[in-house]
Amino acid sequence: MGRFAVDAVELRKEFGSTVAVDGVSFVVHDGECFGLLGPNGAGKTTTIRMITCASPVGGGRLLVTGHDVTEEPRLVKSRIGVVPQDENLDPDLPTRKNLEVYARYFGLSGAEIRERVDEQLEFFELDGKAKEPVNTLSGGMRRRLLIARALIHQPQLLVLDEPTVGLDPQARHLVWEQLRRLRERGVTQLLTTHYMDEAAQLCDRIVVMHRGSILAEGSPRELVQEHAGESVLELRMPASEREPLVAAAGGEVAVEAYGDVAYLFGEQAALSPVATRVGDHFRGLLRPANLEDVFLRLTGRELLE
Amino acid sequence: MLIGAPDVSNGAVHVWQRNFDVFRRVWRTESLGIGLEPWIVILAMGFGLGRFVELDSGEEYIQFLAPGLLAMFPMFAAIFECGWGAFMRLETHRTYEAVLTTPASVDDLITGEILWGTTRSALNATYILVVLLILGPWTEAVRSPWAILVLPIAVLQGFMFSALAMSFASLARAMTHFGYLFNVVVMPMFWLSGGFFPLENLPDWAQRVAWFMPLVHSVELNRAVLTGDLRPELLIDVAWLAVGAWVFYRAALALMRRRLIV
Structure with a gap:
């Protein structure tokens, strides 16, 4: 049926x-x-x-x-x-x-x-x-x-x-x-x-x-893969400090920034060297992508309004 | 709005049953006040005040007062149930919202509620009639077997007042708005419907205005059946109440549909 x-x-x-x-x-x-x-x-x-x-x-x-x-x-x-x-x-x-x-x-x-x-x-x-x-x-x-x-x-x-x-x-x-x-x-x-x-x-x-x-x-799995990718690196630092780090990331990386926090979306291989360079979990957290990231990517900044 | 069949099914019975179930749980506490009420009023007004009252008809004051009591207190019962009570279930407890997630329609819900208000009105009238019969040897307020017709009258006026209160509840936005219903509709009717004194004592214009008050007609009908003075003109009072019942019922259905289905 x-x-x-x-x-x-x-x-x-x-x-x-x-x-x-x-x-x-x-x-x-x-x-x-x-x-x-x-x-x-x-x-x-x-x-x-x-x-x-x-x-x-x-x-x-x-x-x-x-x-x-x-x-x-x-x-x-x-x-x-x-x-x-x-x-x-x-x-x-x-x-x-x-x-x-x-x-x-x-x-x-x-x-x-x-x-x-x-x-x-x-x-x-x-x-x-x-x-x-x-x-x-x-x-x-x-x-x-x-x-x-x-x-x-x-x-x-x-x-x-x-x-x-x-x-x-x-x-x-x-x-x-x-x-x-x-x-x-x-x-x-x-x-x-x-x-x-x-x-x-x-x-x-x-x-x-x-x-x-x-x-x-x-x-949930498809949505995460399609819209957020494999991993996310959260960078908590001023934009001036962040920009050279973002530039250093290899491969394809998408960035969503909200003030002092930026989310880098990409493959783990591309993001982990950046995380290592920051060397501080609080300022640079590398984690698997989840639905929340899908949401942020799809709706963007509007959510913060 | 006034014609065409309402969308009513068994659901209306189930709504009535819900109220009956609640009533069975709380009747002991509720009936204390309701039970004492007619005794106090009869004692105070009938025997106390009544000694100073001399009527042109030669009746005792308690005999004059009895038909009014049989209309006023059942009116309060219906209006309380489908006014304040309905608004609580609509807004505070959101019981109506829950009922509407079942197969019951808005028409079922509102019809069941109004039938419950009607039931409360009839129960109240029955009780007062029994009290008057118990006091019969001292009051002689029930002077005809036609007095049994007090019950259908209580049903008819109960339905009408329930529907009137329900129409009001569908427009109210806050509990305090019921002050308008009480002060502008209920209290003037209570005092001025010919229950406490003959309407003929009022100036002509006031008598003409009084004709538009629903309670006047049920007092008039009760007076006729208690004395056995049945006459054809009473059909006009019956018609008034029947038309009022239908108009307020259809208004309540239409207004509640508008309020609940958005």
Whole structure:
């Protein structure tokens, strides 16, 4: 089956004179974890809101689990699970009841609901908190409860908007681990993030969005190879000191400079003599390129504005 | 906006059930205040103040007051639920946003909420009717078996006030804006709808203005069914409430769609 979990063609959205999403096209394959990457204001959340039927499509075509979001929003919403960026658990209900009440909206019956709620509470390690009011849970637990809630009707696609924003490192790693386990079980995931390490940890494929458009698409590895190369040398020194060093680098080296920091992109063989000459890890750090570098190269200085 | 079927499904029932589930958890605390209210009012106004009041009709004051109580307090219940309560769920807790990620539509959500406000209004009216019946030997406020019609009246006015409050909630940007609803809409109706004194005591122009207040019509209907004085003109009051209910309901749906789906 060549069906896609999401199939967006020339998707657009405007708010007044502001173009939030400017004709983006992408597909999410069944079974993969797909990331929408970009800074705040890139159009990620607006795209997600159109996919989850929370915002009308402004232009183009958008199929989710094979159905048009404008024509069949109820059907689409019954097949996707949504984890919102801002937590919206029901504070008037305890943990377990939050899941039960939510499951009812999907037309599940009493016995089915109990069984699935048990399953989710166990998977997300929340069974000890079943009777607690949700506002007594920690930030990480609440985020896990949100994900559990989104999975209660066994959706074909799980949509997560900034799934770990605001969590401490431990809670973040636990959420990542659980998302990876879901991925192994074959749950298709679409997530937005502005954390490059999160995208690298979780996503099979990524599109980089900036100002409503897609700048690049590929696996994290492909994107790094294509746009950032093998290695990066970070030079922290005034431009006058830096320039002779840059000139001394062999082979093809690209430079992005931001004030006192310059990033040299190239092969390790070309960069390592320069690093040796600086001889100080703090002033000249040679490291493998990562998604953050892709981002800097694609969006350039604009990010600093 | 006013015609065409709303996009309503089972989802509306599930929204109602959510509110019922919450109510089952908190009813003990909530019902303390609601439970005491009619007793205090009947004691203060009916027996206390009532001793100084002589009506042209020859009724006791508590008999005059009872139909008003059966309209006012259920009105408060509906407006509180679909005004302040709805705004909390819309903005503070973002419960509406969560509901809309399920197959439920905006129309389901708003219809379920308004039906819950209607339920609160009907429960409240039922309770006050029971209190009046308990006090029957001393007050004789319920003088006809037609008094049972207080319940459908409470449903009709409950739906209308819930929809009115929901329309307001869809326009409010902050909790403080509800001061307008309370001070400009609810309180004038409370005092001036013929619950505390006969509207005929007011100048002509004020009586004509009063006709436009929804609560006037439910007070009038309650007065008729408590005394058994049913007459054809009452159909105008029923029609007023029915039209009001439909108009505010459609306004609430349209305004909430505009607010929630952007």
